[in-house]
Amino acid sequence: MEAVVYTSNTGSTEHYAKLLGYELSVSVYSTEEAGNKLPAGTEIIYLGWIMAGKIQGYGLARKKYKICAVCAVGMGQTGTQRKEIREKNSIPGKIPVFTLQGNFNVEKLHGMYKMMMSIMVKTAGKALEKKTDRTPEEEDILDMMLHGGERVRIQNLQGVISWYNGKR
Numbered sequence: 001m002e003a004v005v006y007t008s009n010t011g012s013t014e015h016y017a018k019l020l021g022y023e024l025s026v027s028v029y030s031t032e033e034a035g036n037k038l039p040a041g042t043e044i045i046y047l048g049w050i051m052a053g054k055i056q057g058y059g060l061a062r063k064k065y066k067i068c069a070v071c072a073v074g075m076g077q078t079g080t081q082r083k084e085i086r087e088k089n090s091i092p093g094k095i096p097v098f099t100l101q102g103n104f105n106v107e108k109l110h111g112m113y114k115m116m117m118s119i120m121v122k123t124a125g126k127a128l129e130k131k132t133d134r135t136p137e138e139e140d141i142l143d144m145m146l147h148g149g150e151r152v153r154i155q156n157l158q159g160v161i162s163w164y165n166g167k168r
């Protein structure tokens, strides 16, 4: 593994990438930095934030680099949605996929993203609020939608760190 490359909008994915790079003693680059510094075919772990199920920047990254693992950062709890994310992003079975819970705060978004998520909070948020038998995961997402939340935790990287250590 030669590098960690990430795409972040509000900073959670960047935070995870830097924590992971530190833990694995591997250099960390944003996609823009990597564009100038990393040659095509470099072995990387790719981290991208999730928008409507799509891992941002993954499509371009997979054309250029040899992706050894993917971390998708979203609102859902760490370790959930792995199958859906793999399918929606057409990630081959041999590449491990890890999902990590990041931060969310509609007030920190701008432009189109703010508009999209304000609608989502009003629709999905209201529907969840009405639900009487919410699972703990739904409770957590509702709380994030209504009050915002900061969920980046080093422990959430345990899965990818164990995978990396087991591979060496």
Ligand SMILES: Cc1cc2nc3c(=O)[nH]c(=O)nc-3n(C[C@H](O)[C@H](O)[C@H](O)COP(=O)(O)O)c2cc1C
Residues within 6 Å of the ligand: 007, 008, 009, 010, 011, 012, 013, 014, 049, 050, 051, 052, 053, 054, 073, 074, 075, 076, 101, 102, 103, 104, 105, 109, 112, 113, 114, 116, 117
């Ligand atoms: C427009 C938009 C769409 C999103 N869609 C999803 C989604 O489909 N699934 C999910 O888990 N999180 C979704 N999120 C939440 C972000 O992935 C989450 O806030 C993540 O932590 C952002 O990472 P960042 O801080 O690196 O930008 C969405 C956020 C925005 C702004």
